[in-house]
Amino acid sequence: MSSPILPALIFFLGAVAVGMLRGRAQSAVALLIPLLGGANLLFNVDHGAYWQLGLFDYTLTLMRVDKLSLLFGYLFHLAAFIGVVYALHVRDTTQQVSALLYAGGALGAVFAGDLITLFVFWEILAVTSVFLIWARRTARAQAAGMRYLLVQIASGVILLAGALMYLHQTGSVAFEQMQLDGPGTWLIFLAFGIKCAFPLLHNWVTDAYPEATPTGAVFLSAFTTKVAVYAFARSFPGTEWLIYIGVAMAAFPIFYAVIENDLRRVLCYSMINQVGFMVVGIGLGTELALNGAVSHAFNDVIFKGLLFMSMGAVLHMTGKMNGSELGGLYKTMPITTVLCIVGAASISAFPLFSGFVSKAMVMAAALEEGYDWVWLVLLFASAGVFHHAGIKIPFFAFFAHDSGIRAKDPPLNMLIAMFIAAAICIFNGSYPWILYSLLPWPVDYAPYTWTHVITQTQLLFFSALAFIFLKLTHLYPPELPSTNIDAEWAYRRLLPRVVNGMVAMFAPLDRAMRGLTLARLERIVERLYRHHGPEGIMARTWPTGSTALWVAILLAVYLLLSYV
Numbered sequence: 001m002s003s004p005i006l007p008a009l010i011f012f013l014g015a016v017a018v019g020m021l022r023g024r025a026q027s028a029v030a031l032l033i034p035l036l037g038g039a040n041l042l043f044n045v046d047h048g049a050y051w052q053l054g055l056f057d058y059t060l061t062l063m064r065v066d067k068l069s070l071l072f073g074y075l076f077h078l079a080a081f082i083g084v085v086y087a088l089h090v091r092d093t094t095q096q097v098s099a100l101l102y103a104g105g106a107l108g109a110v111f112a113g114d115l116i117t118l119f120v121f122w123e124i125l126a127v128t129s130v131f132l133i134w135a136r137r138t139a140r141a142q143a144a145g146m147r148y149l150l151v152q153i154a155s156g157v158i159l160l161a162g163a164l165m166y167l168h169q170t171g172s173v174a175f176e177q178m179q180l181d182g183p184g185t186w187l188i189f190l191a192f193g194i195k196c197a198f199p200l201l202h203n204w205v206t207d208a209y210p211e212a213t214p215t216g217a218v219f220l221s222a223f224t225t226k227v228a229v230y231a232f233a234r235s236f237p238g239t240e241w242l243i244y245i246g247v248a249m250a251a252f253p254i255f256y257a258v259i260e261n262d263l264r265r266v267l268c269y270s271m272i273n274q275v276g277f278m279v280v281g282i283g284l285g286t287e288l289a290l291n292g293a294v295s296h297a298f299n300d301v302i303f304k305g306l307l308f309m310s311m312g313a314v315l316h317m318t319g320k321m322n323g324s325e326l327g328g329l330y331k332t333m334p335i336t337t338v339l340c341i342v343g344a345a346s347i348s349a350f351p352l353f354s355g356f357v358s359k360a361m362v363m364a365a366a367l368e369e370g371y372d373w374v375w376l377v378l379l380f381a382s383a384g385v386f387h388h389a390g391i392k393i394p395f396f397a398f399f400a401h402d403s404g405i406r407a408k409d410p411p412l413n414m415l416i417a418m419f420i421a422a423a424i425c426i427f428n429g430s431y432p433w434i435l436y437s438l439l440p441w442p443v444d445y446a447p448y449t450w451t452h453v454i455t456q457t458q459l460l461f462f463s464a465l466a467f468i469f470l471k472l473t474h475l476y477p478p479e480l481p482s483t484n485i486d487a488e489w490a491y492r493r494l495l496p497r498v499v500n501g502m503v504a505m506f507a508p509l510d511r512a513m514r515g516l517t518l519a520r521l522e523r524i525v526e527r528l529y530r531h532h533g534p535e536g537i538m539a540r541t542w543p544t545g546s547t548a549l550w551v552a553i554l555l556a557v558y559l560l561l562s563y564v
Contacts, residue, residue, distance in 0.1 A: 004045040006063055007073060007111060008121065010037045011080070011104030019097045027088050030096055034081035037107070041073050049113055058173055061113025067440040068294065072110040072230050074438070075298050076103060078424075079222040079305060086309055086417035087215035098131035099219045105129075106223040110230050114173045115163035115188070118231070122159055122191075125224060126152030132216030133208050141211040148208035152224075155194040162187030178235045189236060196228035196279065197272050199248045203488035205272060206256075210264040210321070214312030217264060221271060221308045222301045229278045229297050238285025246283055247377050249276030254384030259477045260484055261322045263393055264311050267304065270347065270389040273381060274300045280378065281362040284369055287441040292361025295435055299346070299354040299428055306343035306421040307393060310336055313414050314397055317407035323392070324478075328402035335409045337398040339418040346425040348390030349382060349456060354425045356456065357432035357447040364445065383463045390460075391467050 014033035018026050051062035080103040087095065105128055108121035126149060133145035165184030167173050178185045197205045209220050236242065253269035253276075260266045274296070281293030313336050314329065315321050330337040342353070349355035359382065366374040409415060428435050436443040470476035485493075 004050055004063065004065075005040050006051055006108075007037050007040065007077075008104040008108035010040065011100050011107065015097045015100035015104065018100060019093055022093075026093070026096065030084045030100065031081070031088075033100060034077045034084060034103070038074070038077040038081070041070065041077065045070070052113075055116070058116075058167075059114075060117050060173070062108075062117050063111045064113030064175070065111065067438070068230070068233060069110050071294060071298065071438050071440065072226070073107060075226070075301055076106050076110065076223065079103075079301050080219075082302075082305060082417050082420055083215070083219045083222065085420070086218055086312075086414050088413035089411045090213075090215055092135060092213075094131055095135045095213060095216060098128050098135075099216070101128040102132065102219060102223060106227050109227045112175055115159070115166065115175050116173055118175050119156060119160050119163060122195075122227075123153070123156040125227065126156060129220060129224065132219055133212045135216055136211060136213045138211070144208045144211040148204050151194065151204040155191045158187050158194070159191035162189075162191060175234065177237065180236075180239060180241070189239075189241075192228050192231045192235075193245070195224055196232065196275060197225055197249070198245055199252060200487045202249075202272050203486070206265055206268040206486075207488055209268050209271075210262050214316045217312060218305055218308045221267075221304050225271065225275050226297050226301055229275060229282070229293065232279065232282045233290060233294055237282055237290055239283055242279050242283025243371065243374060244283075246276045246279030246281075247374055249273065249279055250381035251276070251377055251384075254381065254388060256484060256486055257384075257388035258392070261324055263323055263326070263397055264308070264315070264321055266323075266388055266393060267307055267311065270307075270385060271300075271304055273385050274304065274347070276381065277359055277362050277378065280374060281365060284362070284365050284371070286365050286369065288361055288368065288445060289365035291436075291439045291441050291443055291445070292358055292363075292365060295361065295439055296355070296358035298435060299358045299425070302421050302424045302428070303343045303346035303354055306339065306418060306425065307347065307389065309414065309418050309421065310340035310343060311393070311397065313410035313418070314407075316414070317410055318405050320405070323396035323400070326397050326403050326405065327400035328398070329405060329407065330398040332406045333398065333409050335415055336418070337394065339415075339422050340394050340398065342422040342425055344390045344394050346429065348386040348460060350460065351429075351448070351453050351456060352426065353429040354432075356429055357435070360447060360452060360456070361445055379459070383459055383466075386460055386463045387467055391464065 011033055014029060014036075017029050018033075021029060045065055047065050047067075049061045049064050053060045053062065080100070083099060083103075084096075087099065090096065102125065105121050105124035109118055109125065112118040112121060130145045130149045130152070133141050133148060135141075162184045163173060165182070165187060166178070167184075169182050169184050178188065180186055180189060194201045194204075205225070209217050212220055232242065250273050253273045257266045257269035257273075260269065278293040278297050278300075281289040281296070284290075311321065314326065314333070317333070318326070318329075320326055346353040346355045349359050363375055363378050363382075366372075366378065432447055436445075467476070
């Protein structure tokens with residue numbers, strides 16, 4: 001077998017080619033890139049370490065292949081292909097190039113064998129993905145993109161600091177299992193947590209993703225948080241802190257999703273909820289739990305992508321995304337409606353749909369390890385996700401009241417991409433053994449037992465009854481034209497007020513100090529001029545170079561004070 005091509009390199013070179021081409025040639029190359037990359041993984045890759053480079057006294061491994069990295073590699077190629085098909089109608093080179101670079105960054109991260117290589121691709125993820133937000137070209141998108149970029153860059157800086165401290169502590173930069181036994185690993189843990197959307201660190205998702213373009217949100221939903229899930233599965237399996245963090249992630253988004261009006265923002269809360277299940281599984285650390293976490297990550301990319309694609313189709317055809325402005329679209333967008341329902345059934349873990357065969361693995365592992373209370377919270381979270389993603393999304397977008405909008409189904413390429421995702425959701429739910437065979441650890445789990453099927457069906461049935469009761473009694477929160485913010489209030493509202501208050505408080509003192517300093521500088525310059533002038537004694541003894549140096553120094557100080 002020949003040496004494999006670095007998966008990220010295929011996407012990076014493809015992005016360059018797409019940037020140079022136009023029209024159908026551009027679309028053809030964009031489609032070809034994930035196919036070539038997938039063929040490289042399938043036929044030209046074996047387990048091992050490749051592309052190793054020496055840096056000082058350390059060895060960097062750009063490509064480390066095992067069952068865990070291969071699973072995410074297959075997933076990201078599949079997600080990239082579906083995303084490219086979905087975006088074929090877009091004639092925006094910036095989006096197409098940045099999407100391919102973004103996917104390449106994700107692949108580089110999951111195949112990275114050391115923390116330095118991981119850091120490089122970690123930052124590539126941040127820089128390339130922000131253009132999918134800015135490409136919408138609205139004021140809200142510009143502001144949200146800038147906040148998103150600052151958070152993502154900060155995550156990378158924290159990761160680099162942690163990696164350097166870990167290197168100092170252990171003498172190794174290997175990206176492998178770690179223990180929270182020093183400041184370096186804690187910083188790495190925090191960097192992963194930011195990208196994983198831990199509670200209080202999650203608002204970059206709910207803030208930025210709803211402002212992305214319809215196609216950009218599909219790509220964004222596939223890569224960043226799943227790279228973080230992979231990083232945790234690689235480096236911190238069995239870390240108990242992750243159990244408690246994951247439980248919080250699974251539970252708290254439910255309350256915000258129920259009252260949220262922007263349906264893509266609802267999906268962002270749903271994404272955090274689903275990632276919570278994965279984080280719990282990684283924290284439990286058993287083979288069953290880890291298999292559940294990574295298989296649910298695989299399924300989540302597909303069914304969450306399907307839901308983002310269906311909402312993107314609605315936004316593309318109507319220009320609206322608030323539940324209060326939509327409704328009745330099933331009459332003129334029947335195909336999109338059906339495909340959205342498939343995604344909703346999958347995320348809700350209906351039998352024969354993909355979520356059913358992966359989410360329950362984590363819950364079963366929690367019971368096996370004696371975490372009964374964790375199982376109860378995850379059961380509540382399962383009912384909640386059915387309410388806000390399984391029912392609310394399709395109900396308020398396509399049914400509910402008749403908004404009077406008569407938009408048609410989206411372009412054919414968008415429908416084809418949704419069909420592919422829907423087919424995978426049904427296939428993985430009906431024949432999970434193929435996915436199970438790709439999992440990194442041996443699988444000893446049968447999803448289709450009478451107990452599991454009946455229990456999950458009862459949960460869904462009573463959850464649906466609860467929704468109907470709340471709607472009929474007018475207790476369900478109405479869809480109002482408003483924007484809800486949670487922890488982001490601290491930096492979107494409180495922080496600007498604090499900064500403005502401090503500026504107002506210290507402005508008089510600042511003006512007085514700058515005025516005094518500038519006055520003293522003017523006197524110094526005047527004194528130097530007298531000494532250096534034609535009549536000055538020092539003019540005959542100081543060299544011209546010294547005079548130029550002093551002028552440069554004073555000018556620099558003056559400019560610094562002026563800008564500060």
